[in-house]
Amino acid sequence: MCLMCVEIALDRMSFMEARRALPELIDTAKSEEEKEHFRRLQEASDEEMKEIALKKTGVK
Numbered sequence: 753m754c755l756m757c758v759e760i761a762l763d764r765m766s767f768m769e770a771r772r773a774l775p776e777l778i779d780t781a782k783s784e785e786e787k788e789h790f791r792r793l794q795e796a797s798d799e800e801m802k803e804i805a806l807k808k809t810g811v812k
């Protein structure tokens with residue numbers, strides 16, 4: 753479970769805050785898969801970021 757995706761999905765974290773947090777999350781990611789996930793978010797547009805977060809968390 754990715755906490756940041758939950759925050760984004762529930763609109764508790766803005767895209768700007770997420771972008772600010774991503775470099776550190778990439779640095780401290782525990783697995784290659786996690787790192788890849790954060791990189792994808794970093795490259796995504798706001799809309800795509802929300803879409804990824806919703807898909808990942810299953811929040812509707």
Ligand SMILES: [Zn+2]
Nearest residue numbers: 754756757808
């Ligand atoms: Zn995530």
